Amino acid sequence: DAGVTQSPTHLIKTRGQQVTLRCSPISGHKSVSWYQQVLGQGPQFIFQYYEKEERGRGNFPDRFSARQFPNYSSELNVNALLLGDSALYLCASSLWQGMLTEAFFGQGTRLTVV
């Protein structure tokens, strides 16, 4: 079975631009979460979606948005990019959103803002 897939793996954007990151969860998984991992730090929670509805939001500005599609894939959008948005963006999928449910991570998208 395919694991969590994220695209693209790397991209470079200019300050002020907009970016869309994509995530395909493991087949059968209905929950997708997004995390931002700045170099040298632990991941920070951005969003969680379950059954196409937002179920959790971290402490990120409104420039960050996301959505989940009927096939449970997800997109993370970041508008008006800042240099500080440079990070590894991780997607995690799980069967549902219960506390014990194991989260499976993708390999991430490395975003560089110049």
Add this chain to the structure above:
Amino acid sequence: AQTVTQSQPEMSVQEAETVTLSCTYDTSENNYYLFWYKQPPSRQMILVIRQEAYKQQNATENRFSVNFQKAAKSFSLKISDSQLGDTAMYFCARTQHNAGNMLTFGGGTRLMVKP
């Protein structure tokens, strides 16, 4: 803010020896779960071991075991018979009952296993 703290930014261990990584956390909840994740250079987070807070028995997965001290809010990871493939970043993480399976991560410990 409820935090997870890993006080050892870097550690090294000789192959076949034992190493312990430390983690402390803050929570006001009684029901939560604790995890150790491994992140090799490939960047993919891999679950190493998990502990349910209501269970007193420490979790064990092959060479990996934890020392869970609930009152002290401490959750250390012991790696026995260290292997070169254990070289990676290790993150301690916590969930809480009112936030689904949202994970709060510590800052990580970089572990180097030396031949």
